């Protein structure tokens with residue numbers, strides 16, 4: 461399995477991967493919503509504000525992950541991991557963890573200090589994310605599931621408190637996805 465940054469020629473395959481994977485796990489509505497979210501994040505965000513990675517098994521797209529910039533009030537270099545998908549037939553073989561860990565290493569080398577995500581604490585706990593109180597760092601939108609607000613520092617042992625609001629890219633600035 462090769463993990464690398466995506467090429468624009470892969471955009472439609474990436475969209476299809478998110479659609480099929482989330483349709484299998486969460487149903488058709490979620491599949492459509494997440495695939496459009498991933499596509500919009502990759503195509504409308506400024507180049508400096510987005511990273512997309514793919515896991516390739518030869519010529520086959522097995523997984524993909526998107527990171528978009530968060531802007532905490534103190535100016536820290538921060539990104540949001542969302543969404544991530546591993547094609548249903550490739551799940552539970554370590555592809556998801558490898559994809560996340562390799563991507564985090566690339567972000568760290570690019571000077572990213574903090575990474576946040578919004579999801580299942582049990583799964584993301586496997587790749588070093590911990591639950592974060594909004595008293596420590598605020599999420600960009602009102603959270604419907606505050607237990608799912610997770611973060612990690614790539615440069616120190618824990619996420620230090622940051623006062624003020626946190627911004628996000630337009631693609632992620634949608635109350636219904638939080």
Ligand SMILES: CC(C)(COP(=O)(O)OP(=O)(O)OC[C@H]1O[C@@H](n2cnc3c(N)ncnc32)[C@H](O)[C@@H]1OP(=O)(O)O)[C@@H](O)C(=O)NCCC(=O)NCCS
Nearest residue numbers: 485543544545546551552553554555556557579580582583
């Ligand atoms: C979540 C996902 C990315 C994980 O990818 P993966 O390649 O299967 O992950 P890994 O093989 O690295 O790890 C799988 C392990 O995580 C566990 N796991 C998967 N989802 C989990 C969850 N929500 N909570 C706890 N554990 C979870 C699996 O049971 C498996 O455990 P095991 O190794 O003990 O058998 C993938 O299952 C997926 O795309 N799911 C559908 C879409 C989705 O939910 N995306 C994440 C939300 S944005």
